[in-house]
Amino acid sequence: MFALVDANSFYCSAEQVFRPEWRGKPIIVLSNNDGCIVAANRQAKDAGIPKFKPYFKIKALCEQQGVIALSSNYELYADLSAKMMDVVGRFAPEQHIYSIDESFLSFQRSYPAIPCLREHGAKLRRAVWKECRLPVCVGMGSTLTLAKIANHAAKKIRGYNGVCVLDNDSERLQVLAQLKVDEVWGIGRKLSKQLAFMGIETALDLAKLPVGIARKDFNVEVERTVRELNGQPCKSWDTARADKKQIYSTRSVGERITELSALQQALSKHAGIASQKARKQGSLCKIMVCFAASSPFDDNPASFRAIHKFPYPTSDVTQITKVATQLANDLFQDGVRFYKIGVGLIDLVDGRYEQQDLFNPAPSNDKLMDVFDHLNQKYGRDTLFLGAQGIDKKWEMHRNMLTPQYTTKWLDLPQVRC
Numbered sequence: 001m002f003a004l005v006d007a008n009s010f011y012c013s014a015e016q017v018f019r020p021e022w023r024g025k026p027i028i029v030l031s032n033n034d035g036c037i038v039a040a041n042r043q044a045k046d047a048g049i050p051k052f053k054p055y056f057k058i059k060a061l062c063e064q065q066g067v068i069a070l071s072s073n074y075e076l077y078a079d080l081s082a083k084m085m086d087v088v089g090r091f092a093p094e095q096h097i098y099s100i101d102e103s104f105l106s107f108q109r110s111y112p113a114i115p116c117l118r119e120h121g122a123k124l125r126r127a128v129w130k131e132c133r134l135p136v137c138v139g140m141g142s143t144l145t146l147a148k149i150a151n152h153a154a155k156k157i158r159g160y161n162g163v164c165v166l167d168n169d170s171e172r173l174q175v176l177a178q179l180k181v182d183e184v185w186g187i188g189r190k191l192s193k194q195l196a197f198m199g200i201e202t203a204l205d206l207a208k209l210p211v212g213i214a215r216k217d218f219n220v221e222v223e224r225t226v227r228e229l230n231g232q233p234c235k236s237w238d239t240a241r242a243d244k245k246q247i248y249s250t251r252s253v254g255e256r257i258t259e260l261s262a263l264q265q266a267l268s269k270h271a272g273i274a275s276q277k278a279r280k281q282g283s284l285c286k287i288m289v290c291f292a293a294s295s296p297f298d299d300n301p302a303s304f305r306a307i308h309k310f311p312y313p314t315s316d317v318t319q320i321t322k323v324a325t326q327l328a329n330d331l332f333q334d335g336v337r338f339y340k341i342g343v344g345l346i347d348l349v350d351g352r353y354e355q356q357d358l359f360n361p362a363p364s365n366d367k368l369m370d371v372f373d374h375l376n377q378k379y380g381r382d383t384l385f386l387g388a389q390g391i392d393k394k395w396e397m398h399r400n401m402l403t404p405q406y407t408t409k410w411l412d413l414p415q416v417r418c
Contacts, residue, residue: 141231
């Protein structure tokens with residue numbers, strides 16, 4: 001058996017941890033520069049607030065409905081996520097963190113020793129709430145896909161009270177019949193439209209599709225999904241989340257960039273973010289691209305791009321940042337007010353199979369990068385950073401409705417008066 005533990009409206013729930021008076025109230029969280037709505041809790045959705053809409057278009061509606069709008073507090077979310085995952089990991093011998101608010105658990109080697117999986121899931125929910133004050137739902141099934149579906153049922157279908165265990169065929173078929181096919185893990189919008197032409201509207205319809213037809217008319221991934229819906233394990237941790245072949249870090253700036261030094265700082269910032277993502281998945285970069293552009297709504301929009309090929313693949317932040325600052329000279333143009341900039345690592349290779357070269361004049365310092373990443377993970381992003389990123393970052397994104405960073409910033413630590 002597998003379990004998927006997923007936090008409910010994680011960004012919104014994280015904002016309520018240190019503000020208990022906000023619990024039960026509609027909350028939305030905005031994207032970079034307070035642009036679009038990226039998270040909305042159930043109360044906000046019930047108030048008619050749609051996700052992924054520009055905030056300025058529905059600001060009046062939010063004020064009318066009493067919706068609390070907040071900027072993204074990434075530092076708080078990352079720290080609370082780490083604490084939540086530590087608690088979740090205690091309830092199974094094997095854990096796979098899938099995203100910032102989702103974690104898979106495997107009970108394959110311990111399932112017979114657990115008297116009741118439902119009670120086990122309920123204890124997990126209580127522990128996370130007691131220690132982190134985050135509401136989570138738990139879904140369990142014999143495959144990863146069924147665990148994902150069980151988690152959906154635990155959230156959406158009444159009667160489960162946050163815990164759903166699909167351990168028998170009758171309950172499995174009943175839940176599959178209530179789930180739309182486009183909500184099945186791995187079935188996107190394009191695939192769901194193709195399936196609709198075949199009369200497949202629900203997850204149960206997909207489960208009844210012959211595996212031979214699934215592979216012939218679609219691909220092997222759809223076949224695996226069909227098999228998993230019928231309780232046959234086909235996916236593992238490795239296939240559940242494959243390494244990215246390209247990694248990008250892009251962002252629109254809070255204040256237009258008109259100086260070369262500011263452009264170098266911004267590109268260095270994104271070089272650090274992209275290289276950290278590459279190290280996290282154990283990849284090395286062979287080709288890097290840097291780009292900078294003005295707004296497409298300017299009178300004379302401009303866009304520039306520069307590419308660099310590394311002689312030896314690397315994920316060392318010092319090497320990648322050095323190249324990014326050099327490429328900034330090729331991108332910068334007088335008179336252009338840069339609005340969106342970014343860095344892309346577009347040719348990644350697996351670092352486990354790196355071929356060392358005795359004549360490499362500047363090999364990557366893996367030990368230094370381990371310490372660098374460990375401290376930033378433990379104490380929050382940018383606890384350590386390269387000086388090339390600058391100190392006074394006027395170009396950084398605006399977060400005008402940012403809540404305190406309660407757990408990662410000394411000045412924002414909650415004060416208890418007694």
